[in-house]
Amino acid sequence: MRLRIEVAMLVALACGSCRDEVELFSGLDEPVRVENGFFLEGELQARSDGPRVTSLESPGSIAHVGQDGRGLRGRVDEDAFAIGVRFARLGAGWWTHEIGNLAALFPEERDFSLTYDIGGAIPPGLHALRVAAIDENGRRGPAFDVDLCILDDAMPAGLNPCDPTIPPPAAVISVAWNRDADVDLVVQAPDGKRVRWKSPTSAMPEDGSVPDDALDDPSLGRLNRDSNAGCIADGRNAESVVWEEPPQEGVWSVYVDMFDACGHTDVTFTVTVHRRVEADDGTWRLQEIERRSGYLVAELDALGGASPPLYVLSVALP
Amino acid sequence: MVVLSLEVTVALAHRSRATTVRRHVTAALVSAALCVHAASASAAPEDDVDVDVEIDAAPADPPKRAQSEPDADDTSDGRAYRGATEISADAQEHAAFEAELEAMRRRIEELERDAAEAKRAPPAPAPRPEHDPRSLRVRLGALDRASEVGFGRLVGPTEYGVYVGGWLQAQYLWSQLSEDQLQQGGRALNRDGFAVRRGRFRIGGDWRFVAFAFEMDASTTRGPFVGVRQAHMSAMWRNPKSDRPPYVMVTAGLTEVPFGYELRRTQRDMIFMERSTGSLALFPGPVDVGLRVRGGIRAFRYDVAVMNGSPLPDVAGVTPRFDPTRRPDVMGRLGFEVGPRGIELGGGASFLTGTGLHEGQDATKNTLQWHDLNENGTVETGEIFSVPGTAALPSVRFSRWAVNADLHLAVRSRIGRSRVLAEATLAENLDRGFFVADPFAAGAGIRHMQAYAAVLQDVTRWAIVGLRYDIYDFDSDLLSRRGGRAVPADSNIHTFSPLVGAVLPGGIVPGVRGRIVFQYDVVLDALGRDARGVPTNLRNDQLTVRAHVEF
Numbered sequence: 001m002r003l004r005i006e007v008a009m010l011v012a013l014a015c016g017s018c019r020d021e022v023e024l025f026s027g028l029d030e031p032v033r034v035e036n037g038f039f040l041e042g043e044l045q046a047r048s049d050g051p052r053v054t055s056l057e058s059p060g061s062i063a064h065v066g067q068d069g070r071g072l073r074g075r076v077d078e079d080a081f082a083i084g085v086r087f088a089r090l091g092a093g094w095w096t097h098e099i100g101n102l103a104a105l106f107p108e109e110r111d112f113s114l115t116y117d118i119g120g121a122i123p124p125g126l127h128a129l130r131v132a133a134i135d136e137n138g139r140r141g142p143a144f145d146v147d148l149c150i151l152d153d154a155m156p157a158g159l160n161p162c163d164p165t166i167p168p169p170a171a172v173i174s175v176a177w178n179r180d181a182d183v184d185l186v187v188q189a190p191d192g193k194r195v196r197w198k199s200p201t202s203a204m205p206e207d208g209s210v211p212d213d214a215l216d217d218p219s220l221g222r223l224n225r226d227s228n229a230g231c232i233a234d235g236r237n238a239e240s241v242v243w244e245e246p247p248q249e250g251v252w253s254v255y256v257d258m259f260d261a262c263g264h265t266d267v268t269f270t271v272t273v274h275r276r277v278e279a280d281d282g283t284w285r286l287q288e289i290e291r292r293s294g295y296l297v298a299e300l301d302a303l304g305g306a307s308p309p310l311y312v313l314s315v316a317l318p
Numbered sequence: 319m320v321v322l323s324l325e326v327t328v329a330l331a332h333r334s335r336a337t338t339v340r341r342h343v344t345a346a347l348v349s350a351a352l353c354v355h356a357a358s359a360s361a362a363p364e365d366d367v368d369v370d371v372e373i374d375a376a377p378a379d380p381p382k383r384a385q386s387e388p389d390a391d392d393t394s395d396g397r398a399y400r401g402a403t404e405i406s407a408d409a410q411e412h413a414a415f416e417a418e419l420e421a422m423r424r425r426i427e428e429l430e431r432d433a434a435e436a437k438r439a440p441p442a443p444a445p446r447p448e449h450d451p452r453s454l455r456v457r458l459g460a461l462d463r464a465s466e467v468g469f470g471r472l473v474g475p476t477e478y479g480v481y482v483g484g485w486l487q488a489q490y491l492w493s494q495l496s497e498d499q500l501q502q503g504g505r506a507l508n509r510d511g512f513a514v515r516r517g518r519f520r521i522g523g524d525w526r527f528v529a530f531a532f533e534m535d536a537s538t539t540r541g542p543f544v545g546v547r548q549a550h551m552s553a554m555w556r557n558p559k560s561d562r563p564p565y566v567m568v569t570a571g572l573t574e575v576p577f578g579y580e581l582r583r584t585q586r587d588m589i590f591m592e593r594s595t596g597s598l599a600l601f602p603g604p605v606d607v608g609l610r611v612r613g614g615i616r617a618f619r620y621d622v623a624v625m626n627g628s629p630l631p632d633v634a635g636v637t638p639r640f641d642p643t644r645r646p647d648v649m650g651r652l653g654f655e656v657g658p659r660g661i662e663l664g665g666g667a668s669f670l671t672g673t674g675l676h677e678g679q680d681a682t683k684n685t686l687q688w689h690d691l692n693e694n695g696t697v698e699t700g701e702i703f704s705v706p707g708t709a710a711l712p713s714v715r716f717s718r719w720a721v722n723a724d725l726h727l728a729v730r731s732r733i734g735r736s737r738v739l740a741e742a743t744l745a746e747n748l749d750r751g752f753f754v755a756d757p758f759a760a761g762a763g764i765r766h767m768q769a770y771a772a773v774l775q776d777v778t779r780w781a782i783v784g785l786r787y788d789i790y791d792f793d794s795d796l797l798s799r800r801g802g803r804a805v806p807a808d809s810n811i812h813t814f815s816p817l818v819g820a821v822l823p824g825g826i827v828p829g830v831r832g833r834i835v836f837q838y839d840v841v842l843d844a845l846g847r848d849a850r851g852v853p854t855n856l857r858n859d860q861l862t863v864r865a866h867v868e869f
Contacts, residue, residue, distance in 0.1 A: 026712075028678060028712035028713070029714070033709060064706070066708040066709050066711065067706065067709065068681055068706075068708055117681075117709030117710075118709060119709065119711075120678075120679070120708075120709065120711035120712065121712065177759065178676070178677070179677070180679065198690070198693075199690075199693050200690065200691055205693050208694060209692045209693055210691065210694075212692065225687060225689075225705060226687060226689075229687065233679070233682050234682050234705045234707075234708065235680075235681065235707065235708025236708065237679065255851050259502065261503065262503070265754065266752070266753055266754055268753075270759065270760065270761055291761070293759075293761060293762075294796075295753045295793075297752070297753070298501075299501075300845055300856065302503065307847070308847055308848070308849055310847055310851055310853070311850060311851035311852045
C-alpha cells in the first residue's frame with residue numbers, strides 16, 4: 001500500500017507537464033501589450049469555424065513607438081469568450097482579454113473594449129494589428145487585421161516610414177541615452193547660433209526675439225523636445241534637431257550636456273546624423289551618415305549647464 | 319601543601335611524648351621536606367608552578383601512621399611511664415633530635431612561604447612552541463586569526479575555535495576636484511575632509527571541518543553607514559600539513575569574488591589606498607553572494623565560484639541591488655604558489671562569464687512642455703507642446719566576460735620584504751562601477767582593458783615605500799570610431815600612485831599593529847573638456863593620508 005502511494009506521488013511529480021499550467025510572462029518586450037490581458041506564447045491560430053469579430057473601432061491609424069493607452073473597441077459573436085490580440089508578423093505571442101456583455105443594439109453579439117500599449121522595440125513602419133475572437137473551448141475564429149502606421153518619436157521622419165513616397169525631413173541630428181537623466185542636445189550652426197532647450201531653433205533672434213516669419217522657414221533646424229526636463233521622465237530619453245528642408249550650408253557641430261543626472265551615476269549616449277536620400281524608384285528614406293557613442297558621468301558633468309557641453313562631432317550639411 | 323602543614327603540626331604536638339612517635343614524625347618530615355624541595359626546584363620562575371599537585375601525596379601517609387600509634391597520655395596500661403624512663407636515659411640524643419627537628423621546621427616554613435608566593439604570582443606564559451607543519455593546528459596571534467581561514471598570507475588553518483578581530487581606517491583626503499559648491503541635485507562637490515573609510519569588526523569560527531565568518535563595516539565615507547561585508551560558512555578537507563591550504567574548501571554566502579589577485583586580497587592587507595581604477599570599475603565591490611570552491615594541492619591553487627553577479631559595492635552608502643538576471647555569473651582562478659629559498663612567487667589565470675541587464679524604462683504620464691520658439695521668454699500661442707505618456711520599455715539581458723592574468727613576487731632581504739605585483743584584465747560589458755557598460759545603449763559590445771604594476775618595499779620593520787601604475791581603458795572601441803574627427807575617444811585613465819608609510823609592526827603594542835600611509839594619485843585622463851567642449855585631461859589628482867590599525 002505504502003509503495004503504491006509513493007509510486008503515485010512520483011508519477012504525479014513526473015507528470016508536472018501533464019497539468020494545465022501556463023508560464024507567467026511580463027510581455028514587456030512584446031511589440032504590443034494589452035492592459036489587464038494575459039500573455040501567451042505562440043501564434044494566434046485562426047479557424048474559420050470559430051467565433052468572429054464582427055466590428056472593430058480604432059481611434060486612429062497612426063501610432064508612435066512606446067505609445068501607451070491606445071483604445072480598441074468592437075463586437076464579437078455571442079459565443080465568444082475572449083479576444084486575442086497581437087501584431088501579425090511581430091512578437092513571440094498574443095494577448096488574451098475578456099469580453100463584455102451582450103451588445104444592447106446588436107442581437108447575438110457581445111461588446112469588447114481594451115487598452116493596449118505599443119512596445120518600445122517595434123520598428124517604425126506599417127504593421128497589421130491582428131484581432132481574433134476565442135470561444136469557451138479555446139477555438140480562435142477568423143483573424144481581423146487593422147493597419148497601423150508606427151512612427152518613432154526619437155527619429156522624426158514624418159510619414160515616410162509608412163509611405164516611402166512621402167519625403168522625410170532633409171536632415172535629423174539626434175541623441176538618445178539609456179537612463180532617465182536630463183540630457184540636452186546642443187547643435188551649433190555655421191553662423192554660431194546654438195540650438196538647444198533655451199533656444200530651440202536655428203533662427204537668429206532680432207531685438208531679443210526671433211521674428212515670427214523667421215519661424216516659418218522650413219530650412220530652420222528645430223529641437224523637437226526637451227526630454228526629461230526637470231527630471232520629469234517622459235519615456236523618450238531622446239532629442240532631435242530636425243530640418244524639414246536642407247539647412248544652411250556649412251559645418252554643424254554637435255554637443256551633449258548633462259543638465260541633471262536625476263539620481264543616476266552615468267549615462268551612455270549615442271548621437272546619430274541622418275540625411276534624406278532619394279532612390280531611383282522615387283521613394284525616399286533617411287540615411288544614417290554619422291554615429292558616435294560616449295559617456296557622461298554625473299559626478300563630473302551634471303552641472304546644470306554651467307560647464308561647456310561635451311563636443312561629440314561635426315558634420316557638413318546639407 | 320596546606321595538607322602537609324596541618325599534618326606536620328599534628329606530628330610536632332606529639333614529639334615530646336613518645337620516641338616511637340618521634341621516629342615516625344622524623345621520617346614523615348624528612349619525606350615531606352624532600353618532596354617540597356624537589357617540587358620547588360622543578361618549578362622554574364617562567365613555568366607554571368603547580369606545587370600542590372606535586373607534593374600533597376607523599377607526606378600524607380606517615381602522619382596517619384603516627385596517629386594510629388597508641389596515645390602517650392593514656393596511663394591506663396603503664397606504657398607512658400616506660401617511655402619517660404627511656405627519654406631521661408637518652409637526653410643527649412634527644413637534644414640533637416630537637417635541634418634537627420627545629421631546623422626542619424624552619425625549612426618547612428620557608429618552603430611553605432615560597433609555595434604560597436608562587437601561588438599568588440601570575441603564571442608565566444607558556445613558551446610558544448615552534449610551528450609544526452605536520453600539525454593540523456597553527457598557533458596564531460589574535461591579529462592573524464582575524465584574517466581568512468586557510469588562505470592568503472596565513473596559509474595554514476588557524477587554531478580552532480571562535481575568534482574576534484577587526485581593523486579601522488581613518489583618513490584625510492584632498493582632491494583637486496573639490497569645490498565649495500553643490501552639484502545639480504544638491505550633492506556637495508567638496509571631497510576634502512576626514513572620514514572613517516572602513517571600520518570592520520569580524521567574528522569567525524574555525525574547526526577541523528567547518529568554519530564561518532561574519533564581518534560588519536561601519537564608516538562615514540558618505541555619511542554614517544553600517545553594513546555587512548562578509549558572511550559565509552565553509553566546510554573543508556584540510557591538508558595534513560597545516561601550512562598548506564585545504565585540499566577542498568566549500569564556502570557559501572557573502573565572500574570574495576575569485577578573480578585575479580588584487581580582488582581576492584583582503585582590504586586589511588592592502589597597502590595602497592584602494593584597488594586599481596580598473597578593478598574598482600569592473601568590480602564595484604570585492605564580495606558577492608554565491609557558492610565558492612577552492613583549495614590547493616602542492617603548488618597548484620584553484621578557486622572557482624558561482625555567484626549572483628552583483629558585487630556588493632565597497633563604497634559605503636551605495637545602495638546595492640539584487641542581481642537583476644536569473645543566470646548566475648561563473649568565475650574562477652587557477653594558479654600556483656611556490657616559495658623556494660625565501661622567495662614567494664605566485665600567479666594565475668582567471669576567467670568570468672555572466673550576464674548583465676540593459677534597464678528598461680518606467681511608463682510615463684502625459685505632460686505639457688513649453689518651447690520658447692521665438693526666444694522672447696514669454697509663453698505664446700503655438701509654443702505649448704504635448705508630450706504624451708509612454709509605455710514601459712523592456713529590459714534586455716546581455717552577456718559579459720573577462721579574462722585575467724596575475725603575477726606576484728616577494729623577496730626578503732636585509733632591507734626588508736620586496737614585492738612586485740602585476741595584473742592585466744580584458745573584459746567586455748563588465749564595467750559596473752564607473753562607466754556602466756550598456757551595449758544596447760552604445761549599439762555594440764563595450765570592451766575594457768585594465769592593467770597595473772606595483773612595487774612595494776619594506777624599509778626595515780618600520781617603514782614602507784611603494785609605487786603603482788595602473789591603466790584603465792573603459793571602452794577600447796571608442797578609439798576606432800574617430801574617423802578623423804575629434805570625438806570623446808580617449809578612454810584611457812592612467813594613474814600613478816606613489817606612497818610612503820610608517821609601520822607599527824606586531825609585538826610592539828600587545829594585540830595591535832598598524833600603519834600610517836601617504837599616497838598621492840596622479841591621474842591622467844580625458845574626462846575634462848576645454849572651452850570648446852573637446853575632451854582633455856581633468857585635474858583630479860588626490861592625496862590621501864590614512865591611519866590603519868588592526869586589533
